[in-house]
Amino acid sequence: MDDWTPRTRAIAAGRPHGPGTPLNTPIVATSTFEAGGDSVYARSDGTETWAALEEVVGALEGGHATAFGSGVATLSAVLDSVPVGSTIAVPTFSYAVTRGVLQHAQQLGRLTVTELDPTDTQAWLDCDADLLWLESPTNPTLDVMEIETIARGTRGRVVVDNTFATPLHQQPLSLGADIVVHSATKLIGGHSDLLLGVTVARDETVAGELRAARTRIGSTPGALEAWLALRGLRTLPVRLAEQTRTAELLVSRLAEHPRVTKVRYPGFGMMVAFELPDADAADKLCAAVRLIRPATSLGGVESLVERRAWLPGEDRVPPGLIRFSVGLEDPEDLWRDLLTALG
Template sequence: MSEQSQQQLGFDTLAIHAGNGADPRTGAVVPPIYQVSTYKQDGVGGLRGGYEYSRSANPTRTALEENLAALEAGRRGLAFASGLAAEDALLRTVCKPGDHVLLPGDAYGGTFRLVSKVVAGWGVEWDAVDMADLDAVRASIRPNTRVLWVETPSNPLLGIADIAALASVARESGALLVVDNTFASPYLQQPLVLGADVVVHSTTKYMGGHSDVVGGGLVAADPELGERLAFHQNAMGAVAGPFDSWLVLRGIKTLGVRMDRHCANAERIAHYLAEHPRVTAVHYPGLPEHPGHEVAVKQMRAFGGMVSFRVAGGEEAAVAVCDRAKLFTLGESLGGVESLIEHPGRMTHASAAGSPLEVPADLVRLSVGIESVDDLLADLTQALG
């Protein structure tokens, strides 16, 4: 499918068909799982279809990478073994010792750990800033700033950053704008269209959608940067395996219809929590009182399936709510069809404890699934007590 023909198709059509042509050998409408390590060459250096070894390229992974690029309107997609593997490859590609990375003030704990404990160890500097405050972002940029790293919505406080405005700031300073689009998915938001340089995904989450695969992805707007990322993907080797690639491809086919239900359920729950006497704050960009609501309306199709809230009574009360939930499964991760509940301070964001990115101790995070929303509301009612 050519780039020109893709531009004429709707999102759900692309999700099903991009990279997913019928198998030329059998006519199978689902791409095969090429569970293979090496490929027969037609003479020394004579490659069939460009495949020689599955770390370098694999047909099932190629199908996923083409699909990711199409959905994000990018020039090059790359699939990795996890979201953090994708982030690591990106940072090692675009940063060198002495460079500076600007993180959001409430970044995902794994991203914070990677930058502050690993990447910083080989000489890359970092700071955290509220990405919704453009003046603060400009004031935090240094001459050596190489990357503006953005999550929108952010994890776990659901902060919203103006991607188009930050793209202008990044261009002014000569930095790359990297957007972690995991919470939104390309169905709700396309950062490259808004001016970002690279999109990051944990495909474990909404892209896979069924809590049965771990994976990551990068999509680059610039083909030259895409080639550099591909070189590092091969050189470092943390690639998505064939079966994992196939599982993500399968999940993406229903991404649009799943996200519609995730968003509808989350909006009902956010409004319910906003009226609950034991809830002191609700973080959901679909609420008119959310400070990023107007920006979210501008750049998102809908507001996502993630909700976080703070509980009266402090940390122990928040932990108790997590323990009492029944339909909401206590667990890390997000984006599956089943609803999850967690205490970020003790779970996904424990690595940020004692840092500028530490999350409130009374915070509870929900990944709202696609169950019947009345059942989810009843579970929250009993969990809140």
């Protein structure tokens, strides 16, 4: 497997082998196992379906993967192993739910949270936090962080939310990060039909800590959700390549439109952010699109837009910023829809 490309790993890893075995890993819908074998109870021992998904994600990221019931559950698992009184650094512009969970822990007196500009690398090197939670590109401003410089220049444990980039665009473990997290709800699943999260640890001992945390807090994935995520992951390379081509085309056209004041694009991937003069203009665009759907998620085959500043905790986001998750529709159809909505 080591000499396979990521595209091949996404398709070939995590499959049963041997004469008469099924080509695809089946949905193993059980909570318990007959005594005498290696597995006793699914919450602690997992299932074949979870294991297959973990094998593929681990092969793509270059580490030891653990599946969880949601993306936010991966954060809970990471925090479960952080001692009380620890300091955690998080980007000022990042997923609002992540910051909300950390702020709640701070209000309870469990942690101290420091918010830093994601583009100020020196501030991250100087922060001396026990845990550094990086997000690159950031949500929703799409800032790219210097992962390797930060990971190799700080003493704290480094966690990278790799949801937007996916392991096809960056592999943070190879850059020195300790843990990678994914909301597999998004690009890994790819069809807006499941909730699931995955952690990937560089060190097997750390992976064991995260698995133990999953057992303690009970944040296990459902059998169907794990199977759907595995099926979606098989097509991630071809989906992402096509979505990226469309995103690049639309970015170039949006940048030339007179009503668009700013376009944010990290140079890869299918996530785009663009700004209109104010909140009213952005709301009108979201209400006017017909093919593109106004919704809060991302990473599916369908294109979605959302004015992010309306959400709680996103008051620092520019009021006219629209997060645009580019799907698999024909790019010319998407552009016509945007042109009409832009007026």
